Amino acid sequence: MTVPAAALDPGTRSNRPARAPSLSRVRLAGVLGVLVLWEAAATLFARLATADFFPHLWTLAAAYGEVFSSRFATDVALTGYELFWGLLFGIGSGLLLGLALGLNHFAREIVEPLLVYLGTVPKIVLYPVLLLFLTVGVESKIAMAALSTFFPVVLHTITAATEVRPLWLSAARVLRASALQRLRYVYLPAMAPSVYSGIRLGIAAGIIGTLMAETKAAQGGVGYRVIYYYSQYDIPEMYAVLILVFVFSIALASVLGWIGRRLRLSDSDPAEEGALL
Amino acid sequence: MSTMTDHRTHTTGALVVDNVSKSFRGDGGLGEPVPALGNVSLQVDHGEFVSLIGPSGCGKSTLINIAAGLVGDYDGAVRIHGDRVTTPHPGIGMVFQEESTFPWLTTQQNVEFGLRMSGVSAKERRDQARDMIELVGLGNAAERYPAKLSGGMRQRVALARALVMEPEILLMDEPFAALDEQTRMVLGEELLRIQSKLQQTVVFVTHNLGEAVQLSDRVVAMTARPATIKAIVEVDLPRPRDSSIVSSPRYGELVAELWSLLRDEAIAALGERERG
Numbered sequence: 010m011t012v013p014a015a016a017l018d019p020g021t022r023s024n025r026p027a028r029a030p031s032l033s034r035v036r037l038a039g040v041l042g043v044l045v046l047w048e049a050a051a052t053l054f055a056r057l058a059t060a061d062f063f064p065h066l067w068t069l070a071a072a073y074g075e076v077f078s079s080r081f082a083t084d085v086a087l088t089g090y091e092l093f094w095g096l097l098f099g100i101g102s103g104l105l106l107g108l109a110l111g112l113n114h115f116a117r118e119i120v121e122p123l124l125v126y127l128g129t130v131p132k133i134v135l136y137p138v139l140l141l142f143l144t145v146g147v148e149s150k151i152a153m154a155a156l157s158t159f160f161p162v163v164l165h166t167i168t169a170a171t172e173v174r175p176l177w178l179s180a181a182r183v184l185r186a187s188a189l190q191r192l193r194y195v196y197l198p199a200m201a202p203s204v205y206s207g208i209r210l211g212i213a214a215g216i217i218g219t220l221m222a223e224t225k226a227a228q229g230g231v232g233y234r235v236i237y238y239y240s241q242y243d244i245p246e247m248y249a250v251l252i253l254v255f256v257f258s259i260a261l262a263s264v265l266g267w268i269g270r271r272l273r274l275s276d277s278d279p280a281e282e283g284a285l286l
Numbered sequence: 287m288s289t290m291t292d293h294r295t296h297t298t299g300a301l302v303v304d305n306v307s308k309s310f311r312g313d314g315g316l317g318e319p320v321p322a323l324g325n326v327s328l329q330v331d332h333g334e335f336v337s338l339i340g341p342s343g344c345g346k347s348t349l350i351n352i353a354a355g356l357v358g359d360y361d362g363a364v365r366i367h368g369d370r371v372t373t374p375h376p377g378i379g380m381v382f383q384e385e386s387t388f389p390w391l392t393t394q395q396n397v398e399f400g401l402r403m404s405g406v407s408a409k410e411r412r413d414q415a416r417d418m419i420e421l422v423g424l425g426n427a428a429e430r431y432p433a434k435l436s437g438g439m440r441q442r443v444a445l446a447r448a449l450v451m452e453p454e455i456l457l458m459d460e461p462f463a464a465l466d467e468q469t470r471m472v473l474g475e476e477l478l479r480i481q482s483k484l485q486q487t488v489v490f491v492t493h494n495l496g497e498a499v500q501l502s503d504r505v506v507a508m509t510a511r512p513a514t515i516k517a518i519v520e521v522d523l524p525r526p527r528d529s530s531i532v533s534s535p536r537y538g539e540l541v542a543e544l545w546s547l548l549r550d551e552a553i554a555a556l557g558e559r560e561r562g
Binding site for chain 1 (some may be wrong): 352356373374376378380384386388399402442447450521
């Protein structure tokens with residue numbers, strides 16, 4: 010996470026030697042490299058064993074025709090619906106409980122350790138319980154997404170509230186800020202960076218939880234579609250959907266990173282963001 | 287030279303401390319009350335620069351926090367214009383011991399903070415803040431965030447943020463304690479320049495004897511816990527002063543006088559801390 014200060018300064022970047030490749034070219038080369046490697050592996054596997062595991066790129070491209078002509082749009086809509094409500098409930102409840110615990114020292118001492126331990130449990134092991142109570146429909150996926158999202162959000166919000174230095178509040182009081190103004194102009198901006206990274210992690214966990222639940226027991230959705238193609242041994246189609254999931258994840262991470270930088274919630278460099286993807 | 291009670295008339299005092307005591311309870315409010323301040327009386331005149339010195343942990347900061355209105359529950363009275371202070375008084379500005387600048391705001395925005403809370407228009411507060419930033423010598427760092435400033439520059443921001451509110455009384459709680467000696471000397475000099483320009487009343491807490499002598503009209507020496515006033519030393523060095531006064535014989539005499547007053551207290555405070 011640590012980057013030398015010089016690397017963060019846009020001024021120094023232009024001072025680099027002109028022949029140094031730009032970041033976007035390196036990325037493009039990386040993508041091309043993966044494609045070449047993939048094709049090489051596909052050729053090798055076709056020679057040695059079977060072409061099924063690593064379909065050729067053209068087979069993969071053709072598979073998108075099959076995927077898009079199926080009910081794939083319905084699956085995307087279903088997963089989107091589950092994610093929307095799951096993230097909403099997870100982030101909302103995480104923020105509320107996190108704030109309540111962050112501002113109440115006594116309650117935090119009791120509840121926070123529990124949350125930390127529960128947070129480390131893979132939420133998917135609770136999926137059978139959710140199925141039991143909420144059936145195999147969208148409700149169990151929404152619950153799964155909410156549960157996965159809740160923990161990073163609540164833990165980061167608690168941390169954020171405890172990071173508000175009493176000295177800032179004292180300074181604001183002497184500068185005639187009312188209680189409401191201190192909430193708006195001290196608590197909110199002081200907590201925002203930690204809460205933001207909690208929400209970011211929560212969204213990632215929510216997506217993982219939802220797709221995982223869909224692969225276990227579902228009647229539709231993107232995760233269900235992946236496992237369906239696998240069970241039909243439609244390997245190119247399976248890869249095709251997986252690649253779409255990757256692309257979506259990368260796009261979402263970029264958008265969230267961009268929002269964070271615009272709002273000055275994370276001081277990470279665009280190059281560093283790229284390195285994480 | 288030293289008096290426990292101030293003989294000046296109470297009507298002229300900018301800040302009147304009248305028999306103030308304060309105890310804290312340890313162990314999260316469940317322990318025995320520990321007295322921090324015991325019957326402190328003091329009067330600070332308009333435009334006067336008064337320093338409070340004493341052994342560390344003696345309760346100097348408690349007194350200044352009471353005066354700032356940050357500690358509402360105490361015995362006796364701190365009065366500004368006759369009003370007993372229990373919440374921050376509009377006539378008070380404060381510079382804190384530790385880092386108190388808001389890291390999410392630029393220098394400019396930090397200095398504008400108080401004006402913004404008071405509903406001053408955007409243009410007016412921008413101009414006022416800019417003038418004050420120039421006055422504390424941060425003209426070229428107005429758009430920088432605190433993380434990109436040195437410790438000394440951040441304390442300048444904190445000073446400008448307090449001064450822009452035009453407080454009658456400026457309370458400073460060991461504002462230069464975390465700075466290196468050279469930065470401290472330069473900032474002390476700047477503070478003298480600014481104070482003589484703005485005619486502020488200043489109450490300055492420090493544990494640095496030389497700093498107290500360099501800056502003050504009077505130095506209040508306090509005892510170990512519970513803090514009471516041991517003696518008040520008039521600093522008869524001519525004004526305007528700059529950091530060169532540290533080489534004058536009178537400066538050395540005054541520092542030595544303060545040390546002789548504080549030596550026993552410092553040892554007592556140290557012993558108390560070592561006993562736990």
